[in-house]
Amino acid sequence: MRRSYKFLLRPTGKQAAALAQCLEDHRMLYNAALEHRRTAYGKAGVTVRYGDQSGELKHIRADDPAGQGRWSFSSQQATLRRLEKAFTAFFRRVKAGQKPGFPRFKGRGWFDTVEWPKDGDGCRWVSQPEHPTATFVRLQGVGHVRVHQHRAIRGRVKTVSVKREGSRWYVVLSCDDVPAQQLPATRAVVGLDMGVASLVTTSDGEHLANPRHLQASADRVAAAQQALARKKRGSKRRRKAVARVTALHAKVRRKRLDTAHKTALTLVRDYDVIVHEDLRIANMTRSACGTTEAPGRNVAAKSGLNRSILDAGWGVFLTVLAHKAESAGRELIAVDPANTSRTCARCGRCAKENRVTQAEFACVACGHAAHADANAAINILRAGLALREAADAA
């Protein structure tokens, strides 16, 4: 199994400057390689490939020992491969007759990751299991950078990447041969309804992960974006406003991921079989239904942002849940959520009127009253178990 780990870096001032320079030089390399491909094709009709550009690297490095020559050959190759990937995707889209979108030059702030494709080649991960605070990563041209290793890693480190998010630096490790950690069987099954008031409501009636803090963050992001829109292009204040928006977005992402991890962990520990809504289908229905928002200024823009932050929250949650379920040997089933919110879990009557409010469910046929999300979660669980039985019978 493969998985990745992300840790906060604690570079010194000097190292942070070197990291920024490293990123900048890789960005320049990417843009130069893109320019090379464009002119070769435009002027001579020649298609330049990764192999050609990788061959040129030696000369580029020799000509500029204090610049490009400082960094790892392999990380530079990884950057050239990234461009190759962009072109491959471009040609695939052309072939498929889609709107192609030619690979773009990366502006400042649009190139935030450098990858070292092999641990030990231009970089070295040095974990100290008995002294987690003494963990560091050695990066060619930067030095020994301290790492805040907040959890143990398992498996073998394959690639090492450095990523800039706002004013923070992270190291991302991609590990191979990560052993699965089977959890003991609980014989319990659960259905999940993904909602707005709670990220997840279970068929046992539990509400997990209140995304209210995400909503609060969404409001702050919206305010910061409005402030940004008022700033003059190219001004110092504008640059500051951009940094603030970026930092807020990063904060939302961190919170979202943290919530997803905690929620998924609880579920995987407690249940052998977990049934959830197929998000692609669910999102289509949701956007068609729309939501009611209290009237006010910029409601449309704000609710759009809230919506997208919540949508992303579900996506991240399901991705994390899938990883944890696989690693723990749990079964995950996705079902079509059609009618799960308007069907009575007791008598099976499906009616729009059953849904009294966003939170209340009251069956018009049998009088069964329940929390709307919990009722839906039971229907989702049944749909999943039915699918499972059908698959077993086949």
Ligand SMILES: [Zn+2]
């Ligand atoms: Zn009923």
